[in-house]
Amino acid sequence: MNAKKATAAEVEKSALIIDTHADTPQRFVDEGFNLGDPLNGGNLNLDSIHKGNLGAEFFSIWVEPKLYKGQDARRTLELIDSVKQQVAKYPDKLMFVTTPDGIEYAHRTRKFAVLMGIEGGHSIENSLPLLRQYYALGVRYMTLTWSNSNGWADSSGDIDDSSVPHTKEGLTEFGKDVVYEMNRLGMMVDISHVSDRTFYRTLVITRAPVIASHSGARALCNAPRNMTDEMLRAVANSGGPNSKGGVVQVNFFSGFVSQAYWDALKAQASERQKAVDEAKAKAAAEGKPFTYADEDKIHRSFMDKIPRPPLSMLIDHIDHIAKVAGVDHVGLGSDFDGVSGQLPEGLDSPADLPKITQALLDRGYSAEDCRKILGGNLLRVFREVEAVSKELQAQDRPKITEKQPFDKVQK
Numbered sequence: 001m002n003a004k005k006a007t008a009a010e011v012e013k014s015a016l017i018i019d020t021h022a023d024t025p026q027r028f029v030d031e032g033f034n035l036g037d038p039l040n041g042g043n044l045n046l047d048s049i050h051k052g053n054l055g056a057e058f059f060s061i062w063v064e065p066k067l068y069k070g071q072d073a074r075r076t077l078e079l080i081d082s083v084k085q086q087v088a089k090y091p092d093k094l095m096f097v098t099t100p101d102g103i104e105y106a107h108r109t110r111k112f113a114v115l116m117g118i119e120g121g122h123s124i125e126n127s128l129p130l131l132r133q134y135y136a137l138g139v140r141y142m143t144l145t146w147s148n149s150n151g152w153a154d155s156s157g158d159i160d161d162s163s164v165p166h167t168k169e170g171l172t173e174f175g176k177d178v179v180y181e182m183n184r185l186g187m188m189v190d191i192s193h194v195s196d197r198t199f200y201r202t203l204v205i206t207r208a209p210v211i212a213s214h215s216g217a218r219a220l221c222n223a224p225r226n227m228t229d230e231m232l233r234a235v236a237n238s239g240g241p242n243s244k245g246g247v248v249q250v251n252f253f254s255g256f257v258s259q260a261y262w263d264a265l266k267a268q269a270s271e272r273q274k275a276v277d278e279a280k281a282k283a284a285a286e287g288k289p290f291t292y293a294d295e296d297k298i299h300r301s302f303m304d305k306i307p308r309p310p311l312s313m314l315i316d317h318i319d320h321i322a323k324v325a326g327v328d329h330v331g332l333g334s335d336f337d338g339v340s341g342q343l344p345e346g347l348d349s350p351a352d353l354p355k356i357t358q359a360l361l362d363r364g365y366s367a368e369d370c371r372k373i374l375g376g377n378l379l380r381v382f383r384e385v386e387a388v389s390k391e392l393q394a395q396d397r398p399k400i401t402e403k404q405p406f407d408k409v410q411k
């Protein structure tokens, strides 16, 4: 018997906490928000990072597909730049890193590790050269789709919409090239948001283990963004024959945590969308821009009416995934600043992360298991993705489709 159980504070001190999804870059670009500012309605800033001992964040490079139609790459680059500007602004507190070693080095030198992941394959504008350049700029994962199917991979967000073209098998030949090229570069393949068929197709062809950067368990909350038990096990078994498997990073969004919240959200969906459409039309008529922050404000006013689920429900997801897929295959993908403030009770910023550690200890998780969930598992997968990349780069490259499948017709 252990003489004494570890406390949450002791575990936090010895852990390297990694969160794989925060949408704060929208705030950097659209609101002029800086990480040193007070939260002011947001979820993540320097103070809350420090209080919760958060060690690393993957900032989401997410391009709203309708607002920035035809300007995907431009918006992508502006968001990437905004993350780098924050690092330049706080050089004594932040460190821009692109490797697992970099995350650990930043942590040892008491700096917050800043990383980036692209959310939505539409950012590459059907171009492998763009994908490679995003890697060169430091992007280390890409969610194959956001809520929009992009021609080469399908999204859970519009898979039932017959007006949207979808692939035959989940990935087109170009889509398979994208996954291969990500494996070869060492960019983690993120299957959050994709349709179930795209998910399985990706798992068949990926040479490296995959991540779900921000998804929950469908057995507990039946939202298409969450994953079935079979999918959770498939992520745990993803990668080559010697792989230690991928990781599912649990999303904190109330709508993916609680079935009751999800049902309430669906019930008000058409009314909420109507309010957004009206505000958009009004802005357009007045010649004013309509940003994600404007839309977010409207969503927030509706969603604030739905009661927050208890924190224990979020812990249920972590617990469920640990039981179904294994404790080596679950982690944290908060979606801070991307969910209109809709988070479980008592969880408002990284400052509240110790409550998750405490809850896991209370449920009998060991200090070692907690450290895996808080960041160890993600580090392991990231390292393996790097190793696979080195192997692939040493091999002759199989044929990558030279012609882009969506090349415009030459006149």
Ligand SMILES: [Zn+2]
Pocket: 119, 193, 214, 338
């Ligand atoms: Zn997302």
